[in-house]
Amino acid sequence: MLDYLKILFSGNILWYALIVGCLLSMTAALLGVTLVLKKYAMIGDGLSHVSFAALSVAVATGQSPMAFSLPVVALTAFLLLRLSEGSKIKGDAAVAVVSAAALAIGAIAARGSNIDIESYMFGSIVAVNLSDVILTALLATAVIAIYVLFYNRIFAITFDETYVKAGGGHTWLYNAIMALLTALAVVVGLRLVGALLISALIIFPALTAMRLFKSFRKVVIAAAVIGVVSFLTALFVSVLLDAPTGACVVLFDLVIFGMASLIHWRKTA
Numbered sequence: 001m002l003d004y005l006k007i008l009f010s011g012n013i014l015w016y017a018l019i020v021g022c023l024l025s026m027t028a029a030l031l032g033v034t035l036v037l038k039k040y041a042m043i044g045d046g047l048s049h050v051s052f053a054a055l056s057v058a059v060a061t062g063q064s065p066m067a068f069s070l071p072v073v074a075l076t077a078f079l080l081l082r083l084s085e086g087s088k089i090k091g092d093a094a095v096a097v098v099s100a101a102a103l104a105i106g107a108i109a110a111r112g113s114n115i116d117i118e119s120y121m122f123g124s125i126v127a128v129n130l131s132d133v134i135l136t137a138l139l140a141t142a143v144i145a146i147y148v149l150f151y152n153r154i155f156a157i158t159f160d161e162t163y164v165k166a167g168g169g170h171t172w173l174y175n176a177i178m179a180l181l182t183a184l185a186v187v188v189g190l191r192l193v194g195a196l197l198i199s200a201l202i203i204f205p206a207l208t209a210m211r212l213f214k215s216f217r218k219v220v221i222a223a224a225v226i227g228v229v230s231f232l233t234a235l236f237v238s239v240l241l242d243a244p245t246g247a248c249v250v251l252f253d254l255v256i257f258g259m260a261s262l263i264h265w266r267k268t269a
Contacts, residue, residue, distance in 0.1 A: 014239065017125035018235060020128050022232065024188060024231075025228050027140045027185050028044075028202045028205075029209075029223040031181060032202035032205060033206045033209070033216075033220050035182065035202060036203060036206040036210070041203050043080050044182065044198065044203065047182065048189075049102035049195055050073050051198075052102065052103065053102040054068060054106075055190065056107075060109045066135075070184065074179060074180050074183040074184070078179040081178070122197065122246050124194075125238075139181065146181075158216070159216075185201075192246065193250075197247065200250040200253055204230075205224070205227035205230070211260035211261050229256075230252045233252050234251070237252075
């Protein structure tokens with residue numbers, strides 16, 4: 001097995017996938033804690049579908065996929081966050097409408113081009129390149145810096161946004177930054193785990209950490225660790241079994257969540 005793994009990692013593709021996967025899993029988990037606590041968890045699922053549609057349109061029209069899709073997904077993220085704060089169309093309904101429409105647009109755009117729909121929907125490690133590594137590293141650095149430098153403000157806005165607004169805090173700026181970072185994580189993660197599975201990187205580690213810890217700080221740290229460990233395990237298993245990496249990541253996240261839920265149940269029983 002060791003010889004087999006040495007052969008596989010002799011090239012750059014798996015190294016790129018390993019670096020991007022670890023950084024993306026950590027970043028998505030950190031963002032996921034806040035999104036889940038603010039009840040915006042399904043926004044990640046909606047954004048993944050919008051990202052698929054934007055990338056399909058970009059490829060079909062001969063534009064740069066990243067340059068075209070990132071502003072589209074970021075704008076959608078901001079609009080969904082605004083809708084979730086209160087409107088006639090509630091957040092979950094808005095996400096459902098956007099998801100369905102985006103999938104339809106993406107499927108139509110991909111039909112007349114040479115897009116590999118399966119890789120976009122379920123991810124492919126061979127699609128990851130050096131530019132993804134650089135972009136993910138910048139994203140991870142930005143997210144970690146925000147959590148370290150503005151931890152108290154993130155804590156306050158996550159649990160009592162109304163109080164922060166009453167005190168003159170710029171919650172709109174925080175939400176805009178979160179929307180941009182979440183959009184970037186979704187766009188980058190689309191290549192690796194696919195449109196249908198990227199939301200799992202955001203939701204599962206956060207939910208698992210919340211089953212094990214009560215402190216916000218411990219939940220944030222645990223979610224990041226769980227996300228990275230789950231991805232590393234899933235990557236090696238998927239390579240050895242020649243299985244889709246994205247699907248393996250979701251399954252391992254589900255297993256870890258189940259174990260954490262069992263531990264939580266035994267503690268409270």
